[in-house]
Amino acid sequence: MxxxxxxxxxxxxxxxxxxxxxxxxxxxxxxxxSADRTDTALESSSQGMRVLGVSFAVLMVTAAAQAVIVALSGSVALLGDTLHNVADALTAVPLAIAFSLGRRAATRRFTYGYGRAEDLAGIVIVVVIALSAALAGYEAVRRLLAPENVQALGWVAVAGVVGFLGNEWVARYRIRVGRQIGSAALVADGLHARTDGFTSLAVLLSAGGAALGWRLADPVVGLLITAAICFVLRDAAREIYHRLMDAxxxxxxxxxxxxxxxxxxxxxxxxxxxxxxxxxxxxxxxxxxxxxxxxxxxxxxxxxxxxxxxxxxxxxxxxxxxxxxxxxxxxxxxxxxxxxxxxxxxxxxxxxxxxxxxxxxxx
The missing domain is CATH 3.30.70.1350 (Cation efflux protein, cytoplasmic domain)
Structure with a gap:
């Protein structure tokens, strides 16, 4: 029966x-x-929005600190890293939209609700990571062909450390909460923040190499970091692909x-x-x-x-x-x-x- x-x-x-x-x-x-599930859904979305708000603030403060040092040093590499951090902070926008949509009740057309909007936001984040890898690779090759001197290396190194610490903190926070609430998009965004931390380390290492008199330190390290970003891109793309395929x-x-x-x-x-x-x-x-x-x-x-x-x-x-x-x-x-x-x-x-x-x- x-x-x-x-x-x-x-x-x-x-x-x-x-x-x-x-x-x-x-x-x-x-x-x-049903009441418990609704409360849990709202709490999960609230956690996600909280993470996005905090991480956005941290990354914007990090970018602002780096911008001051860019003005003092004239470092193009640091300028690129600063702009990269601003872009990373802005990836919170599609995720915030997705979390907001996820709170909407199901309709006769969207009978399962709007939760899959997170997966669409995840696609946007993967695209942003791919663009970051392409930009980092382009800048590394350009500097390899036409090396440039960097001024105020000590401050540039400090800015690189600040950028790495800010991005790594945001990455850990996003990944931890994303896994806690089951949001693949938030995990992917955390991985994206981690790639920006690697980019900041590239600034630090290139500054160290330049201080030792190696003009090609910046582009060589940049190429290595580009490769690392590609590995992170693979993991983020696989995460979103599995979610889209109902794995x-x-x-x-x-x-x-x-x-x-x-x-x-x-x-x-x-x-x-x-x-x-x-x-x-x-x-x-x-x-x-x-x-x-x-x-x-x-x-x-x-x-x-x-x-x-x-x-x-x-x-x-x-x-x-x-x-x-x-x-x-x-x-x-x-x-x-x-x-x-x-x-x-x-x-x-x-x-x-x-x-x-x-x-x-x-x-």
Whole structure:
């Protein structure tokens, strides 16, 4: 018996008020969990906005300090690093827009809400990192062909250290909170800040080399830093690509399987799918229950399955639970769908899968 209910409410005592049942699928939503999920979503977005505001301020202060030294030294390399830090601070703009959009309620057109705006912001950030790498490489080659002397090397070195420290602090802050709230875009932006820190170190190292009389120190170090930026670009692009392709950590699937497998009434765990919508997870779960269970009892098992998943799987906001009956022997409850299941991302009906497992045990 496979059924899904329209959203309903229940308290922690697990008394279930059942609304009108539709088709043969079970869908359960808890009123108290919905409130918790909304609060969590708003808190995550608030954390993201807080990170963006603080990091923007830190980077602008860093750039301002470097600008003063640019005026004193006339260092073109430091000027480039200063402008780079300003650009990095401005990447907070698309992310702030994304976090603001993510707070908007779902509509009949955008039924999952606006959380994926973060992924679009992530694409913008990856493009900015790529442009940074291209600019750094161009400047390094230009200086290699036409070396330039740098004045006030001591102050330039200090500015390089200030730039590195400011960017590294921002990078750690963004990456830590981004991973905490599950925002790939914020993590990518943190990696971008780290590339700017490398650029600042290039200024420091080039100043040291110039102080030793090596005029090519600036462009050679710049080329090495460009290569380092390309590695960071690869990591950021891979992070966003995985998010756009709905990739999740396989460990999360294994954790979800363990959680579902411990729910009373679940005989077997079928397919489990997870996807990110912004910095929140959504799940689709197939479970096998006894075919002798009543519709109400099968529904209760599905409700408890979602309840456990929401409370025990990090950053999960909602789960759609589908129940399949275990038996009677020889009955295929999904026969009418047999010609369509192959199109659904490789999903195999549980009744078919269970028959395969039983035939494998007999052989």
């Amino acid at each position: 496979s059924d899904r209910n329209t959203p309903h409410e229940h308290g922690h005592g697990h008394g279930h008020g059942h609304g009108r049942l539709r088709t043969l699928l079970v869908r359960a939503t808890h009123s108290h969990d 999740v950590d396989p460990a999360l699937i294994e954790q979800a399987e363990r959680i579902v497998g411990t729910v009373e009434g679940v005989r077997r765990v079928g397919s489990i799918r997870l996807r990110w919508v912004g910095h929140a997870l959504r799940a689709e779960v197939d479970i096998v229950v006894g075919h002798e269970l009543s519709l109400v009892r099968a529904h209760a098992v599905a409700v408890e399955t979602e309840h456990r998943l929401i409370h025990e799987l990090p950053r999960l906001r909602a789960a759609t639970v589908h129940t399949d009956p275990d038996g009677p022997r020889g009955v295929d409850h999904h026969a009418v769908l047999s010609g369509h299941r192959g199109l659904a991302g490789g999903r195999v009906s549980l009744s078919t899968a269970s028959r395969r497992r039983r035939s494998g045990r007999r052989s």
